[in-house]
Amino acid sequence: MPRPTDLRIHGLADLRPRRILCCQLRQIGDVLLLTPSIHMLKARFPEADIDVLTEKKCAPVLENNPEVAHVWALDRKLGLLDSLKFYRRVGTGGGRGRYDLIVDFQQLPRIRWVLALSDCPVKLSYPPPWYNRPFYTHWAPVSGPYAAKCKAGVVMHAFGLEWRNDPPRLHLTDAEKTSAAALLHHCGIRPEHTLVTVDATHRRASRLWPAAHYARLMALAADIRPDLVFLLLFGPGEEDLVAEVRRLALASGLEPARLVLPERLLSLREMAAVQALAHLHLGNCSSPRHFAVAVGTPTLTVRGSTSNAWTFPGPGHEDVSLGLPCQPCDESACRLDFKCLTGLRPEAVLPRLLAMLGKQ
Structure with missing residues (x-):
């Protein structure tokens, strides 16, 4: 069982998000290992649109994935001002409506900018260090030992989901x-x-x-x-x-x-x-x-x-x-x-x- 300090999921049982953002910037293999978590979220919230924030080099992994509505592809070559504009656009939903749930699977500085510039009511991740806790409203522990299951642990514990040993998904034409x-x-x-x-x-x-x-x-x-x-x-x-x-x-x-x-x-x-x-x-x-x-x-x-x-x-x-x-x-x-x-x-x-x- 998760330790109490690793678990902060109050109020999530009744959550019915219409728009979800999953954040995993890198590496390429890790983005592919994110797809079982996306599949679990889509099964739990079939009416929700699920977007993904990742780096530009990783975006092809998610092409043609029917469970992904939109991919925000971060160009790391952008200057500071353009980067901040991009983070703001992502955090506010890009004109398509506010996100109801953001799941941060990585806790990198660039993702924290998105969180800081977003008015999303639920910002979920694995247990953050004390100095990062202001960026998140909820957290839940990872699971394991398989790396994709480890990522999925956050949404498993938060929403009472069961790991079914789903492989990563890549949709070829x-x-x-x-x-x-x-x-x-x-x-x-x-x-x-x-x-x-x-x-x-x-x-x-x-x-x-x-x-x-x-x-x-x-x-x-x-x-x-x-x-x-x-x-x-x-x-x-x-x-x-x-x-x-x-x-x-x-x-x-x-x-x-x-x-x-x-x-x-x-x-x-x-x-x-x-x-x-x-x-x-x-x-x-x-x-x-x-x-x-x-x-x-x-x-x-x-x-x-x-x-x-x-x-x-x-x-x-x-x-x-x-x-x-x-x-x-x-x-x-x-x-x-x-x-x-x-x-x-x-x-x-x-x-x-x-x-x-x-x-x-």
Whole structure:
């Protein structure tokens, strides 16, 4: 049970909001993990319009979502005056009527500006530190351990909702699916192939399995499964890293035709559409794993500093780690030279990869 100091939800039982604003600025994966909370709110208040405040780079995650009425996409390049005007416009509902409920899932300074400039009667979040309490009228604890359930805990406790283990949601159009199929065909991937998307990148060294390990794993798996084809995913500024993964994989004996590196950077939604056509997603603990879950593709995640709270608790989604006593530490620096990652050999991950592929 929540502690009394973690719970302040008086008066919410009779709330019937017509307009709701959910605030989650970043990161991309976290915005995707917000969608189960949006789904729960829409189920509880079916007549309400639900808007979302997020950063511009995250907005594509919410495109075509029938449960989202409007997305406020924050441009972080705006100057102070223009930013304040934007916060005011968001807080007052943008001319479409006042919000009856604002749920802050992140408690960042930019969100607090929106709250301060809004006359919304109910401003809900998780228990804030004492110096932030004036920004909120209500708060409720998070839940766990799964990260999406952790976010949803606020609305679960506030409105008496039940967690039903809903996966994140990303709504692809038929055109996006058709385009992804054409892209794979252009890359030489055929129906007889077993496609594995691979995310070998991360901005944090504590979550980055070595490029040489990915290269070796793919070569080992391809020797056993001649139907396997791997497609390397990458984001802005990660071109050199995936090129190195490809070089090492080819040096390890992987045939060039069985390792696809897209000719250009795929958009978030293009990446998701490609993942929807894959048999499995393999990668680090980063946003592509959540996209794979959202489009129904099984995932195998290599864990370093992070816990398994980011792994969707359902069949077809697993993670593998070395299991050192210091794991998970959730740190960016390491006095052991990231042994949790370097010491996890490809030969140890191979059986897990093959077992998951055998289930497909």
